[in-house]
Amino acid sequence: MVPLDRAQAHYLFGVMRQSAGGVVRLFNGRDGEWIARVEEAGKRAGALRCEAPGVPQSMPPDLWLLFAPIKKARTDFIVEKAAEMGAREILPVQTDFTNSERVRQDRLQAHAIEAAEQCGGTFVPTVRDLRKLDAVLAQWPQERQLMFCDEALAGAASALSGAAGGGAWAILIGPEGGFSEAERSRLNAMPQARAVSLGPRVLRADTAAVAAMTVWQSTLGDWQ
Numbered sequence: 001m002v003p004l005d006r007a008q009a010h011y012l013f014g015v016m017r018q019s020a021g022g023v024v025r026l027f028n029g030r031d032g033e034w035i036a037r038v039e040e041a042g043k044r045a046g047a048l049r050c051e052a053p054g055v056p057q058s059m060p061p062d063l064w065l066l067f068a069p070i071k072k073a074r075t076d077f078i079v080e081k082a083a084e085m086g087a088r089e090i091l092p093v094q095t096d097f098t099n100s101e102r103v104r105q106d107r108l109q110a111h112a113i114e115a116a117e118q119c120g121g122t123f124v125p126t127v128r129d130l131r132k133l134d135a136v137l138a139q140w141p142q143e144r145q146l147m148f149c150d151e152a153l154a155g156a157a158s159a160l161s162g163a164a165g166g167g168a169w170a171i172l173i174g175p176e177g178g179f180s181e182a183e184r185s186r187l188n189a190m191p192q193a194r195a196v197s198l199g200p201r202v203l204r205a206d207t208a209a210v211a212a213m214t215v216w217q218s219t220l221g222d223w224q
Helices: 006-015 072-085 105-118 133-138 156-160 181-189 205-219
Strands: 002-004 023-027 033-041 046-053 063-067 089-094 145-149 169-173 193-196
Touching (some): 002 006, 089 133
Parallel strands (some): 063 169
Antiparallel strands (some): 033 046
C-alpha cells in the first residue's frame, strides 16, 4: 500500500478525477514503474495498492546541468527540459553576470517531478539550491568532465571528439551576459573542462541549455 498526502490526493482525485478502483502508474526513481489501483480516495488523503510491475527502472547518464537562473518562466523551462532530456542533477549557479539572485528550490523540484510524469519517465533529477559558481568549481570532483558553453569558440562536435562517454559529466550554461573574463580563465584552466560553442548564432540561455544537452546526448550520452 502507498499512502497519499494531501497534495497528492488533491492532484489525483481533484484534478485528475480518479476515484476508488481506478488504475494509475507509480514510480519513485528507484524501483521502476508499478501498476497500482486506488483503494481509498478522499479530499485530504488516499491510498494506492501496487499490483504489478510495469516499465523497468531506467537511469539517465551521470550528467549534471549547471545554469545561471534567468526570468522565472524561462528558468522553469530549463528545469523541465533538463528533466525530460536526461539530466541526473540540476544545479542553479550564480555567476558574475547572473541577473536573478534567488530561486525556489522546492518549486523547481516540483517542475522536475511534473516533467518526469508527463513524459513517462521513471527517474526525477535532483534540483539543488542556488550556489555561487566559484564555490561549486572549488569543490569540483576530479573525475567529472565539464562541457562549458562559450559562444566565442569552436563547434561542440569537434571539441567533444575523442572524449569518452559513459562517465561523469556536467554541462555549464552561462547567464544572458555571458561569462566574465575571470570565470572564463578559471574554467579554461581546469583540466576537466572542455569549452564548446553551440554554433554561429548567440542563443538565449534557455535555448542554449536544450541545444547543449542535445549535442552531449547525441555525442556521448544515451542517444547514440
